[in-house]
Amino acid sequence: MYDFTPTGASLQQLPPHAFSQLSPALSLLGMACKQLFATEASPLPGAVTSLTRLNAATVAELNAIQSTEALQELLNTRPLQLYNLVLVGRAALHSPLAAPVHHFLRQQMQVEGEPLTVLWDYCLGLTAALENALEQLIAGPSGAAALAPLRHRQQQLQQLFDTHSPSLVPPAPAIVTLGFDEARLQMLRLALLLVQSLPQTEAEHPFLQAVATLPHLQPTAVEPLMARLGHITAEERLPLSLSELTVLYQAMHVCGLVFVSDVLSSLGLEGAMPMPEAGANPDATSGSSRQAVGALVASFTQWVQREFGEEPAIQQARQEIFGLTETL
Structure with a gap:
């Protein structure tokens, strides 16, 4: 199992193996965000875009990152964009959108039962660690004062998902x-x-x-x-x-x-x-x-x-x- 746990300090200078060890979390977040912006019947994607400026195109761009070097460049120049992807993806993974992502993961990885549960829980834990590390990176020396707007955005996103979650449930056949x-x-x-x-x-x-x-x-x-x-x-x-x-x-x-x-x-x-x-x-x-x-x-x-x-x-x-x- 992977042993790299990201921190604010480690994100400033990623180790060579960082992308391969973060890729399960990044893939899960990317799938969740892609699923969100494909849900055209729901008002939630538009509300999320208004708040974070994320949309289907930016998600596709972030999902295209496939190396530690490209990830480091993103962290150096647009860390808030990655932070928004993490926030939105984590909110989506705790919404009805988790079901199609879970189904895709099961088919892609060819795993069932307890091994799938272990993998899912591990990826969720890694996304939480990545969120915390990005907060430390973005806040920098300012600490708590800089964290306040980040936490506020997290609360706003959660309110949007709580309000619009019923619209994410796919229609019955x-x-x-x-x-x-x-x-x-x-x-x-x-x-x-x-x-x-x-x-x-x-x-x-x-x-x-x-x-x-x-x-x-x-x-x-x-x-x-x-x-x-x-x-x-x-x-x-x-x-x-x-x-x-x-x-x-x-x-x-x-x-x-x-x-x-x-x-x-x-x-x-x-x-x-x-x-x-x-x-x-x-x-x-x-x-x-x-x-x-x-x-x-x-x-x-x-x-x-x-x-x-x-x-x-x-x-x-x-x-x-x-x-x-x-x-x-």
């Missing part, structure tokens, strides 16, 4: 791609709007309180799906992951229960019920609307149960719906 006619698309939108809006009312109806506790219908799951459905047309097809399909399945059930119960009337929200354009008889109109809603709900939920009823998530969602009916 689609298990189905669906197309909708206009009526079904509007019904799905209404179902999501209902499960998002009803728990926000001030009423103490037990049904509403129960809906608010359903794990599949929390805002973090409902809001992204509402946004996706809001941007498609009836002619487009929509790929859905199992978790997204479960949200729609349960939301449609909730919507159906709302329209066949007294929940809307008890809240004074009868106007939210879709009404046919024609029909002079209010009772007939109300009845036909309930039938239309019931038919759309039954068509969708029965299809999901038929095609995916063996999935544990769907089974759990169905059991939770049974529990909801007891509150009506």
Whole structure:
């Protein structure tokens, strides 16, 4: 195993073997940063660039260093740039980005299990030592006074990663791609709007309180799906992951229960019920609307149960719906 532990003094004049012994840590940091700047759907890369001036191009340039001489030149002329790479890379290695880096390392090194864990922990320890050594190098004789802005930047980076880490999680694979006619698309939108809006009312109806506790219908799951459905047309097809399909399945059930119960009337929200354009008889109109809603709900939920009823998530969602009916 490597025996070189970098210090501020040693970075001022690297020993000849320094790059080969630091390369595991530098490679890990470089992979993590490369993974970060390849995550285009997340706002985090842009925020990191604004703070550190690191971007995909500078990361590629730093990753191209392959010798002690080139590393020494970087330390002599741009130590803060390497320090930023280390900070960002270490933050990324403690975020969801660690998973693809870990996977790549496993394939590249052809190691599994405990040997991989030992290698991973060793590299992480080496990155921590490198961070400390760079702080000593950059601070120089000023000591604590010069360290303060470095530590502040570290805190700012960590706050950025804490805020945006959910956006780094890769989307779940689609298990189905669906197309909708206009009526079904509007019904799905209404179902999501209902499960998002009803728990926000001030009423103490037990049904509403129960809906608010359903794990599949929390805002973090409902809001992204509402946004996706809001941007498609009836002619487009929509790929859905199992978790997204479960949200729609349960939301449609909730919507159906709302329209066949007294929940809307008890809240004074009868106007939210879709009404046919024609029909002079209010009772007939109300009845036909309930039938239309019931038919759309039954068509969708029965299809999901038929095609995916063996999935544990769907089974759990169905059991939770049974529990909801007891509150009506």
